[in-house]
Amino acid sequence: MHSQTSILITGCSTGIGYHCAHFLHQKGFTVITTCRKPEDVERLQSEGLQSIELDLSCSNSIETGLKKALELSNGKIDVLFNNAAFGLPGAVEDLSREAMRFQFETNVFGTQELTNKMVTVMRQNGCGKIIYNSSILGFAAMQYRGAYNASKFAIEGFADTLRLELKKEGIHVSLIEPGPILSNFRKNAFEQFKYWVADKPSAHHAQYQAMIARLETEGPSAPFTLGPEAVTDAVFDIIQRKKPKIRYRITTPTKVFAILKRLLPTSLLDKLLMKAGGDGKR
Numbered sequence: 638m639h640s641q642t643s644i645l646i647t648g649c650s651t652g653i654g655y656h657c658a659h660f661l662h663q664k665g666f667t668v669i670t671t672c673r674k675p676e677d678v679e680r681l682q683s684e685g686l687q688s689i690e691l692d693l694s695c696s697n698s699i700e701t702g703l704k705k706a707l708e709l710s711n712g713k714i715d716v717l718f719n720n721a722a723f724g725l726p727g728a729v730e731d732l733s734r735e736a737m738r739f740q741f742e743t744n745v746f747g748t749q750e751l752t753n754k755m756v757t758v759m760r761q762n763g764c765g766k767i768i769y770n771s772s773i774l775g776f777a778a779m780q781y782r783g784a785y786n787a788s789k790f791a792i793e794g795f796a797d798t799l800r801l802e803l804k805k806e807g808i809h810v811s812l813i814e815p816g817p818i819l820s821n822f823r824k825n826a827f828e829q830f831k832y833w834v835a836d837k838p839s840a841h842h843a844q845y846q847a848m849i850a851r852l853e854t855e856g857p858s859a860p861f862t863l864g865p866e867a868v869t870d871a872v873f874d875i876i877q878r879k880k881p882k883i884r885y886r887i888t889t890p891t892k893v894f895a896i897l898k899r900l901l902p903t904s905l906l907d908k909l910l911m912k913a914g915g916d917g918k919r
Contacts, residue, residue: 642876643667643710647691647751648721650677652820653770656865657718657872658686666876669706669714671721693721693747694739703754713762716876717755719748720770722788724826726848727834728841729783736833737784744788749795756799756808764807768875769796770868773816773891777898777906779914781841781848785826800883811881813871814895816888817862827852847915861889 644661648654649670662668662685671691672678681688687709691702706714725732725740752767759765774782775789793812800810830852839845871885886892890913897906 641667642715643669643713644716644718644876645669645671645706645710645714645755646718646720647671647693647748648673649681649686649688650674652822653815653818653865653868654718654720655681657720657869659684660866660869661873661876662686664873667710669709671702671706673721691751693751694742695747696750699747699751699754703751707758712758714755714758714765715762716766716768717752718768718770718872719752719792721748722770722785723829724782724785724822725829725833726781726826726852727784727830728781728839728844731834731837731839731841732784733833737787739833740784740788741791744785745791745795748792752795752799756803759808760806766809766811766875766881767796767799768872769793769810769812771796771812771814773814773888773894775812775814777894777910779910781844781914809875809881811875811883811885813868813885813887814891815863815868816890817859818868818888819862819864823852823854859890863888 644666646654646658646668649658650672654670658668658670658681668686670681670686670688672681672688673690673692675690678688678690689702689705689709690698692698722744725736727736748769755765755767769792771792772789774786775793778786796810796812803810827849835845867887871887874885875881886895897909
């Protein structure tokens, strides 16, 4: 794709989306960013990026935001990068229906609602590329991340199905599966934990203390952590390739566990995943 390619990226206030947007903008692509908060939209606009307000937990916001994005791109968006997501830590048994719904509204329902609307646009244009930012936790579950694990497992299911259904449409679907990446993810996850889980009685109180220490850690809290540029490189590769890869596994843990999941019996894989998760410490 040439530099006139238009790219819509969700979740650009910080981290992966922010880095990717600035990189692609500097490369000369038409980049449209989305943020949930108006002040973040204004900040990105002041930095020279096109930015619109879009909250994936709200259908009206998706409708309005996409309309603005299409106006900015003259009705043609070539690439959708589904990046926006957040984590809601806590043991599965401590997750209320409301907490699980809150996690899925953004990470799954909103993401797929926007994607479905974009499929219609891309079909009319005769081509397109859809990128989902999944996770190592989209195929390998770890403790105290149940809501997030489930949301990413769901995204992988939607992406794999959509890829099959669009095979003859000229619309490519790719998954990026990062492991630990430097971002504000832990900071935001801690806020969700405090709101939905922290004040309730729990059999997992001792493990939560270790988890809280991890969430409050500045900088990398896990081995093999990479910067957001690792994901940006994958997005750039997808944009450049005529036929992008289906899966981009980012960081050593993702690559290792993808192999182990194919080779090991589940009971042994469980032991390794529990060690990797460290009772919430990592």
